[in-house]
Amino acid sequence: MEKIIVRGGQQLHGTVKIEGAKNAVLPVIAASALASEGISKIHEVPVLADVYTINEVLRNMNADVVFENNTVTVDASNKLTTEAPFEYVRKMRASVLVLGPLLARYGHAKVAMPGGCAIGSRPIDLHLKGFEAMGAEVHVGNGFVEASVDGRLHGAKIYLDMPSVGATENILMAASLAEGKTIIENCAKEPEIVDLANYLNKMGAKVVGAGTETIRVEGVEKLHGAVHSIIPDRIEAGTFMVAAAITGGNVLIKNAVSEHLRPVISKLEEMNVKVIAEDNGIRVIGPKHLKATDIKTLPYPGFPTDMQSQMMALMLKAEGTSVITETVFENRFMHVEEFRRMNAKMKIEGRSVIIEGPSDLQGAEVAATDLRAAAALILAGLVAEDYTRVTELKHLDRGYVDFAGKLALLGADIERVNDDVKTTEAAVERTNFSAEKFAAK
Numbered sequence: 001m002e003k004i005i006v007r008g009g010q011q012l013h014g015t016v017k018i019e020g021a022k023n024a025v026l027p028v029i030a031a032s033a034l035a036s037e038g039i040s041k042i043h044e045v046p047v048l049a050d051v052y053t054i055n056e057v058l059r060n061m062n063a064d065v066v067f068e069n070n071t072v073t074v075d076a077s078n079k080l081t082t083e084a085p086f087e088y089v090r091k092m093r094a095s096v097l098v099l100g101p102l103l104a105r106y107g108h109a110k111v112a113m114p115g116g117c118a119i120g121s122r123p124i125d126l127h128l129k130g131f132e133a134m135g136a137e138v139h140v141g142n143g144f145v146e147a148s149v150d151g152r153l154h155g156a157k158i159y160l161d162m163p164s165v166g167a168t169e170n171i172l173m174a175a176s177l178a179e180g181k182t183i184i185e186n187c188a189k190e191p192e193i194v195d196l197a198n199y200l201n202k203m204g205a206k207v208v209g210a211g212t213e214t215i216r217v218e219g220v221e222k223l224h225g226a227v228h229s230i231i232p233d234r235i236e237a238g239t240f241m242v243a244a245a246i247t248g249g250n251v252l253i254k255n256a257v258s259e260h261l262r263p264v265i266s267k268l269e270e271m272n273v274k275v276i277a278e279d280n281g282i283r284v285i286g287p288k289h290l291k292a293t294d295i296k297t298l299p300y301p302g303f304p305t306d307m308q309s310q311m312m313a314l315m316l317k318a319e320g321t322s323v324i325t326e327t328v329f330e331n332r333f334m335h336v337e338e339f340r341r342m343n344a345k346m347k348i349e350g351r352s353v354i355i356e357g358p359s360d361l362q363g364a365e366v367a368a369t370d371l372r373a374a375a376a377l378i379l380a381g382l383v384a385e386d387y388t389r390v391t392e393l394k395h396l397d398r399g400y401v402d403f404a405g406k407l408a409l410l411g412a413d414i415e416r417v418n419d420d421v422k423t424t425e426a427a428v429e430r431t432n433f434s435a436e437k438f439a440a441k
């Protein structure tokens with residue numbers, strides 16, 4: 001079994017470079033399916049399992065997709081098939097993002113229903129209501145959602161019951177090729193939405209207002225390939241900010257964009273962490289004593305749910321009582337039980353977790369329940385006594401490029417192994433080896 005083994009106690013120092021954002025690149029690659037002519041070149045693409053999955057979805061639809069040197073090249077000018085089977089949607093819910101592009105370009109799309117996942121039920125009703133408002137007929141049955149329209153989708157005024165990121169993206173992509181004007185109200189305002197809108201505009205779309213709560217789209221007849229660079233991953237950046245803070249280290253998080261991280265920076269500062277904006281990133285200096293605080297997750301620009309479990313790890317080392325309230329997903333506390341295995345003092349009360357800090361964290365074998373939980377358990381391991389072994393790394397690989405290698409370069413005592421039995425000395429030796437290997441890259 002693959003594991004990450006981390007021994008707590010090292011302060012982190014140095015510089016870490018942030019990759020392109022997973023949650024921006026997935027919709028951008030899906031949007032490439034809208035281009036009936038020309039080739040798209042997408043740069044700053046992180047080497048992640050989810051990127052391979054979305055590439056496979058497009059290839060399966062008959063697009064030509066090449067992924068090398070952090071660039072994805074998509075030629076979708078062939079006639080595409082309009083289905084995405086369960087095989088892909090099961091691996092990654094974001095596969096539903098091909099619904100909008102296929103429906104708008106071909107008048108038909110059939111994608112396996114994503115179902116629930118480790119963080120909640122995650123329906124796609126808002127995506128489907130949006131398509132219906134644009135003239136599509138939607139049928140859900142036999143594990144699939146099928147949408148079709150005679151001719152083109154038409155523009156519509158769509159109010160989202162909640163600012164869903166995925167629904168905003170799917171409707172935005174569909175509206176780009178619809179006939180007439182679409183207005184999406186109460187839409188998501190995440191930086192990843194702005195990145196997608198910028199890409200669509202380079203493809204020939206007419207989108208204004210992305211990043212605000214109303215997006216206006218004037219549909220065009222066709223779209224072409226475009227060249228685009230993906231924005232830096234604010235969640236990877238936030239995760240390394242916590243790594244620096246929790247170890248009392250001093251780390252420059254290169255490429256991190258302060259503007260995208262305002263709620264995270266504000267909470268870190270409340271906890272006594274020093275955060276300095278520099279020309280090419282953000283420097284984070286961890287304090288001797290972390291102060292407790294409270295966090296409520298909300299849609300952007302509120303505190304991101306994707307940073308909730310990492311901040312929980314940090315709160316475990318803060319002095320006093322901290323409370324985290326999760327309002328975005330119904331069940332995103334699976335990591336609490338795993339933290340408890342590390343001697344964390346915390347309890348769940350409804351949609352909140354109450355953390356009595358500081359906990360004397362002890363190394364244990366723990367299982368990642370989703371990708372952010374994986375990172376959070378490793379962060380806790382950085383300050384736990386003895387060795388922490390984190391399993392179920394398939395989750396981590398969906399969203400972090402070489403997480404253990406990057407932490408090792410900053411001085412963490414960490415390695416990724418593929419076998420079960422380890423001696424302490426061998427583990428330390430291998431850590432040094434992997435740090436050298438990564439340094440040489």
Ligand SMILES: CC(=O)N[C@H]1[C@@H](OP(=O)(O)OP(=O)(O)OC[C@H]2O[C@@H](n3ccc(=O)[nH]c3=O)[C@H](O)[C@@H]2O)O[C@H](CO)[C@@H](O)[C@@H]1O
Pocket residue numbers: 022023024026094120121122123124125126127128162163164165166167188299305306328329330
């Ligand atoms: C690939 C990607 O970008 N994933 C991100 C995206 O997920 P995703 O796009 O799935 O998240 P949404 O913003 O759509 O979901 C937010 C909430 O709305 C609910 N909902 C959503 C759609 C719908 O039709 N009906 C409905 O009820 C969901 O169940 C959830 O409770 O935004 C989330 C919220 O910031 C992040 O945690 C994910 O990392």
Ligand SMILES: C=C(OP(=O)(O)O)C(=O)O
Pocket residue numbers: 023093094119306371372399
């Ligand atoms: C929940 C996440 O992603 P996804 O929506 O792809 O499951 C995440 O990135 O933390």
